[in-house]
Amino acid sequence: GARVNDRAVVAPSRLEQNRLIIHIDIDTAEIGKNIGPTIPLVGDAKLIFESLLEYDIQPDYGTWVEDLRVVKKNCVDNRTFHEGFINPCLFVEHLTERMDEDAIYVADVGQNQLWSADNYVMKKGRFLTTGGFGTMGYAIPAAIGAKMAAPDRQVVAVCGDGSFQMSFNELATMLQNDIKVKIIVMKNMYLGLVREYQYNNYNEHYIAVELGDIPNLEKIAQAYDMDYFHVKSMEKMDRMIDEFLACENSALMVCHVYRYDKVKE
Structure with missing residues (x-):
């Protein structure tokens, strides 16, 4: 849903590091414009997601959730109002x-x-x-x-x-x-x-x-x-x-x- 430009993502190039990127866009000119995708998919996003639902995809978010818990625990709000x-x-x-x-x-x-x-x-x-x-x-x-x-x-x-x-x-x-x-x-x-x-x-x-x-x-x-x-x-x-x-x-x-x-x- 985004072009991954520097307004939405501070450093788009970092997304390419050790990550599998699936880039979906109906416009071929947008594919790979700002980052290099691992899997480029050109087409209507609704149709592509409907096709993806046919596969048994079981992502594991455990590590990410634990990282967020650590960040939250270590954040101290020093603001005064x-x-x-x-x-x-x-x-x-x-x-x-x-x-x-x-x-x-x-x-x-x-x-x-x-x-x-x-x-x-x-x-x-x-x-x-x-x-x-x-x-x-x-x-x-x-x-x-x-x-x-x-x-x-x-x-x-x-x-x-x-x-x-x-x-x-x-x-x-x-x-x-x-x-x-x-x-x-x-x-x-x-x-x-x-x-x-x-x-x-x-x-x-x-x-x-x-x-x-x-x-x-x-x-x-x-x-x-x-x-x-x-x-x-x-x-x-x-x-x-x-x-x-x-x-x-x-x-x-x-x-x-x-x-x-x-x-x-």
Whole structure:
């Protein structure tokens, strides 16, 4: 499903080392374009996978799972979050603990995505995101698609105040088609991940990352007939999450995060 370019994979050439690579693509020009496949397969991916299902393939993931356990055990989170605002890591943890067992959680792109991936509590639901492709504005349309495919399941889209502003058309689609989706905006008034990148790599020389305290998200919710919630303190967070998840209408919750909180130290 990917071209294995340097946007999706940091060092594509490393994949060629001691690995068997099966490259499937309907376009012959893409085969071997970025890495050399062991087995090139040209054709419709659906038909190829249907053919592969005819074989008894029993992969062993034991070593990989054990490696992941070691990595997780040795990772120590040294991040600190500004008092007086919402701790985004705890917010995601508490939110997903309270969501339905089979709920669908959709993360957008940016700091919200990484906080979500780090702290999402896996039960029997689904976690949807775009990985490293950087497709801002993904969460709300993806959540609409998920809700239409599984109308009886709880669907929550999480985005930043930058990516949220790329999806106003989808709010109209939700209203016009009576699609009940719950949306959370982690608001820090910045393109947070880009600001963090400029902090780490350009000596805090910031360009085009400050969003300011606009737009008025409460009025946006009113314009699209959505219930509105605004959580600013950890003391009220759990109660407001419960109210947000319990409401039957489409809902917008603004989660106020300190503007300089980072995803890594």
